Amino acid sequence: MCQVGEDYREPVPKDPPPPPRPGHEQQKCMKWCVKCKKGAPVLVIRAGDAFCRDCFKAYYVHKFRAVLGKNRLIFPGEKVLLAWSGGPSSSSMLWQVLEGLSRESAKQLRFVPGVVYVDEGAACGRNPEDRAETLAEVQSILRSTGLPWHGVALEEVFGLPQSVLRHFSQEPAMGDGAYKEAVDGFIQQQQGLGTEGARDSPSLSPGLEQLSWPSPHNPQSPARPHTAAETEALSRLFNSVRTLTAKEELLQTLRTHLILHVARTHGYSKVMTGDSCTRLAIKLLTNLALGRGAFLAWDTGFADERHGDVVVVRPMREHMLKEVAFYNHLFAIPTVLTPAIDTKAPEKASIHRLMEAFVLQLQAQFPSTVSTVYRTSEKLVKAPRAGRAASPSRPCCLLCLCMLDVDSADSATAFGAQSTTALSLRQAPALQTQAKEPTVPCCSPGLCEDRGCCRGARPSEREDLQACVIEQLCYSCRVNMKDLGPGHAGDPGVSD
Amino acid sequence: MPAPPCASCHAARAALRRPRSGQALCGACFCAAFEAEVLHTVLAGRLLPPGAVVAVGASGGKDSTVLAHVLRELAPRLGVSLRLVAVDEGIGGYRDAALAAVRRQAARWELPLTVVAYADLFGGWTMDAVARSTAGSGRSRACCTFCGVLRRRALEEGARLVGATHIVTGHNADDMAETVLMNFLRGDTGRLARGGGLGSPGEGGALPRCRPLQLASQKEVVLYAHFRRLDYFSEECVYAPEAFRGHARDLLKRLEVVRPSVVLDLVHSAERLALAPAAQPARPRACTCCRALASRPLCQACTLLDGLDRGRPRLAIGKGRRGLDEEAPRAGAQPPPSAALPAF
Numbered sequence: 001m002c003q004v005g006e007d008y009r010e011p012v013p014k015d016p017p018p019p020p021r022p023g024h025e026q027q028k029c030m031k032w033c034v035k036c037k038k039g040a041p042v043l044v045i046r047a048g049d050a051f052c053r054d055c056f057k058a059y060y061v062h063k064f065r066a067v068l069g070k071n072r073l074i075f076p077g078e079k080v081l082l083a084w085s086g087g088p089s090s091s092s093m094l095w096q097v098l099e100g101l102s103r104e105s106a107k108q109l110r111f112v113p114g115v116v117y118v119d120e121g122a123a124c125g126r127n128p129e130d131r132a133e134t135l136a137e138v139q140s141i142l143r144s145t146g147l148p149w150h151g152v153a154l155e156e157v158f159g160l161p162q163s164v165l166r167h168f169s170q171e172p173a174m175g176d177g178a179y180k181e182a183v184d185g186f187i188q189q190q191q192g193l194g195t196e197g198a199r200d201s202p203s204l205s206p207g208l209e210q211l212s213w214p215s216p217h218n219p220q221s222p223a224r225p226h227t228a229a230e231t232e233a234l235s236r237l238f239n240s241v242r243t244l245t246a247k248e249e250l251l252q253t254l255r256t257h258l259i260l261h262v263a264r265t266h267g268y269s270k271v272m273t274g275d276s277c278t279r280l281a282i283k284l285l286t287n288l289a290l291g292r293g294a295f296l297a298w299d300t301g302f303a304d305e306r307h308g309d310v311v312v313v314r315p316m317r318e319h320m321l322k323e324v325a326f327y328n329h330l331f332a333i334p335t336v337l338t339p340a341i342d343t344k345a346p347e348k349a350s351i352h353r354l355m356e357a358f359v360l361q362l363q364a365q366f367p368s369t370v371s372t373v374y375r376t377s378e379k380l381v382k383a384p385r386a387g388r389a390a391s392p393s394r395p396c397c398l399l400c401l402c403m404l405d406v407d408s409a410d411s412a413t414a415f416g417a418q419s420t421t422a423l424s425l426r427q428a429p430a431l432q433t434q435a436k437e438p439t440v441p442c443c444s445p446g447l448c449e450d451r452g453c454c455r456g457a458r459p460s461e462r463e464d465l466q467a468c469v470i471e472q473l474c475y476s477c478r479v480n481m482k483d484l485g486p487g488h489a490g491d492p493g494v495s496d
Numbered sequence: 497m498p499a500p501p502c503a504s505c506h507a508a509r510a511a512l513r514r515p516r517s518g519q520a521l522c523g524a525c526f527c528a529a530f531e532a533e534v535l536h537t538v539l540a541g542r543l544l545p546p547g548a549v550v551a552v553g554a555s556g557g558k559d560s561t562v563l564a565h566v567l568r569e570l571a572p573r574l575g576v577s578l579r580l581v582a583v584d585e586g587i588g589g590y591r592d593a594a595l596a597a598v599r600r601q602a603a604r605w606e607l608p609l610t611v612v613a614y615a616d617l618f619g620g621w622t623m624d625a626v627a628r629s630t631a632g633s634g635r636s637r638a639c640c641t642f643c644g645v646l647r648r649r650a651l652e653e654g655a656r657l658v659g660a661t662h663i664v665t666g667h668n669a670d671d672m673a674e675t676v677l678m679n680f681l682r683g684d685t686g687r688l689a690r691g692g693g694l695g696s697p698g699e700g701g702a703l704p705r706c707r708p709l710q711l712a713s714q715k716e717v718v719l720y721a722h723f724r725r726l727d728y729f730s731e732e733c734v735y736a737p738e739a740f741r742g743h744a745r746d747l748l749k750r751l752e753v754v755r756p757s758v759v760l761d762l763v764h765s766a767e768r769l770a771l772a773p774a775a776q777p778a779r780p781r782a783c784t785c786c787r788a789l790a791s792r793p794l795c796q797a798c799t800l801l802d803g804l805d806r807g808r809p810r811l812a813i814g815k816g817r818r819g820l821d822e823e824a825p826r827a828g829a830q831p832p833p834s835a836a837l838p839a840f
Contacts, residue, residue, distance in 0.1 A: 243754075243755070245754065245755060284680070285677070285680065285681075287765075288676065288677070288680065288762060288765045289751055289755075289758050289761060289762055289765075290761060290765075291761035291762075291764045291765055292765065293676075293762075293764065293765025293766060293767070293768045293769045294765070294768035294769070294770065296769070297770065347750075348750065348753055348754055349754070350754060351751060351754055351755060351758070354747075354750055354751060354754060355747075358747050358750075362681070362743060369681060372681065372682065372683035373680060373681065373683070375683055376680055376683045376685055376688070379685050379771055379772045379774070379775040380769070380770060380771060380772070381770050381771065381772045382770070383770050405764075405768050410540075411536065411540045412536075412537050412540035412541035412694060412711075413711075413764065413767055414669075414711060414760040414761070414763040414764035414767060415764055416540070416711075417516075417533065417537075417711040417760060418516065418757070418760055475761075475764055476761070479755075479757060479761060
């Protein structure tokens with residue numbers, strides 16, 4: 001197409017000679033690390049910066065500490081639960097915390113960590129032998145860390161109490177002054193108590209009254225044995241979901257609730273997840289496509305306080321996946337790789353897979369894609385869009401606990417457009433609805449126990465119940481519910 | 497196997513299934529439903545008050561053709577009068593054929609048509625000239641950046657020429673979905689903050705704009721044009737393959753295969769985005785050069801044209817802004833001589 005060199009009437013204007021391309025300079029400097037200029041570089045990250053091993057380690061560790069320090073959310077002595085999946089990012093996070101706790105580190109990390117591992121084998125359809133094998137590996141790694149750890153199986157989600165879905169009122173946010181005071185107080189205590197604060201079970205200073213201490217807990221609690229019936233029920237639940245997108249969302253919701261439950265029972269007030277920058281950029285675009293534009297700040301921000309008493313924190317959010325992978329390789333971080341629900345699924349199987357493929361492909365072509373999306377995500381705020389009537393106590397979604405973002409009054413919106421067509425659909429003659437009524441299998445026994453609804457309920461009752469539950473969901477949870485099989489009127493423990 | 501009867505009139509055989517709901521409808525009922533939904537959008541959003549003189553941005557393509565047709569059907573009920581405004585960007589081999597289609601439509605519908613050309617409005621700069629000017633730096637030409645900004649200025653000018661009170665464009669739901677994806681990928685927080693509604697109310701003297709087709713998906717627009725046998729121009733712009741929007745469009749098409757409702761889900765997300773106040777665009781004021789709406793001392797159109805005149809076309813794009821405060825145009829590349837610039 002019209003490129004320079006073709007014949008035109010007027011001459012193409014001459015641009016001033018372009019500045020010497022940075023590539024040339026860099027190629028000369030590739031021999032040395034860009035930071036210390038002495039060491040031999042072992043990897044190239046960011047926009048072509050070569051780092052030697054020690055400088056890379058310092059850079060990596062500094063980023064981790066900086067994210068924690070900048071946000072000032074984790075108070076000294078606080079109990080923090082690390083959600084470890086065995087994957088590279090969470091393993092890296094776990095090891096960063098371990099190294100930070102050791103007394104040799106420059107500024108010792110001051111919180112009290114525990115680890116939780118969720119066995120999702122039933123949802124992924126793994127057989128019991130493979131699951132036992134993985135569990136053994138997990139146990140050996142977690143024992144070597146010396147931290148208190150909790151292993152739970154996803155089947156335990158059936159035993160969750162109803163209170164899990166209730167929205168807890170949020171604690172008053174502590175100001176900056178309180179943080180500084182807490183840190184100073186903690187330092188004084190440590191100095192007063194002498195050489196207290198051993199690595200594996202940090203003794204708890206009694207002076208900090210604002211945090212509640214639980215009774216002394218077991219250093220490790222392996223998964224409570226789950227029955228085969230529960231495993232069966234769980235796999236039936238997941239098999240009844242029609243699309244992989246809805247399966248992944250369901251798995252995420254169940255996993256989150258389970259981890260929060262563990263945190264609450266054992267007195268943890270924060271949960272750390274190992275989402276890296278790349279994963280969060282993919283998650284942001286995925287959630288955009290799922291209709292969660294209103295909640296992006298909660299889903300991808302540093303702190304997620306929608307659950308009230310327990311805050312989910314993402315300290316790895318500035319580390320790119322490439323850096324994590326290299327760090328794990330260079331410093332031999334142990335990981336346990338287990339097949340996930342979408343392993344080996346084709347690209348078009350779910351929105352999550354599609355977005356991941358797209359972002360990684362675009363990143364190869366435009367290397368600043370992930371960091372651009374990340375920077376945009378930092379500008380999102382946790383509020384309803386400016387200009388809308390924001391009532392302080394809006395109802396929350398039953399499944400994801402975010403403020404409802406559907407407004408039946410305003411019909412000149414995407415939601416309005418879809419509900420008007422649905423309305424016209426329902427007004428079609430009875431013949432149509434009866435033809436559309438699917439044969440309804442009875443839902444898994446453990447699922448709706450608390451409601452006692454679906455056993456023996458007539459189809460019309462079930463539909464009413466379903467409509468009732470859908471009213472309490474946000475836009476994206478409603479779309480996901482459409483993909484759930486008939487008869488699943490809600491999660492376990494739904495309270496009306 | 498014969499098609500099921502239409503779900504609405506139960507008389508004719510169904511001719512299609514609506515992508516949105518899976519409902520089987522015959523051609524006539526589908527068109528009626530489509531028109532009813534557009535009417536509902538306009539009324540519920542209070543987009544076009546009675547007595548408005550509406551300038552329809554007509555490009556000859558499927559969206560603006562459907563828009564003009566539907567608004568013409570609805571005009572008596574809404575109490576508005578229509579004018580067609582077409583913009584000639586000066587893209588050889590593309591725009592001339594499209595304009596021929598617009599002229600045919602104007603004749604058939606008996607609507608007044610006004611054509612505004614870049615060459616007249618912007619000192620002789622046609623899109624082809626812009627493309628030649630930005631070519632050769634080894635980077636992408638960003639033709640769509642220039643064309644989009646200049647076209648909006650041209651549309652505003654054309655609307656003023658015909659005495660319109662509102663401007664409507666044929667953007668559909670797929671366009672809005674692609675826009676939000678693209679803006680996130682490019683990190684354009686200003687546009688993310690501004691977009692998402694059904695249009696802009698028209699601040700600081702600019703005409704209010706809206707997009708009545710915003711909640712209709714592209715498939716339905718094409719089907720409507722098919723059933724009403726509308727004559728439109730269906731080739732893509734010669735510069736389209738270079739655009740970044742192509743990535744977003746490709747992604748959207750793939751997403752639609754996985755989950756058909758993703759288009760409206762993205763529009764819903766775009767409506768509900770909450771950006772920090774610091775990321776919001778500045779309060780609009782008048783451009784010092786042409787008195788149009790601007791968020792900086794110079795509006796984007798004037799800035800781009802200034803850069804082109806100086807022979808530094810990338811002046812207003814991205815990091816080229818550093819040169820903006822330099823002196824007035826030197827004897828750099830000048831556009832080909834043309835008729836005198838009209839006073840804005």
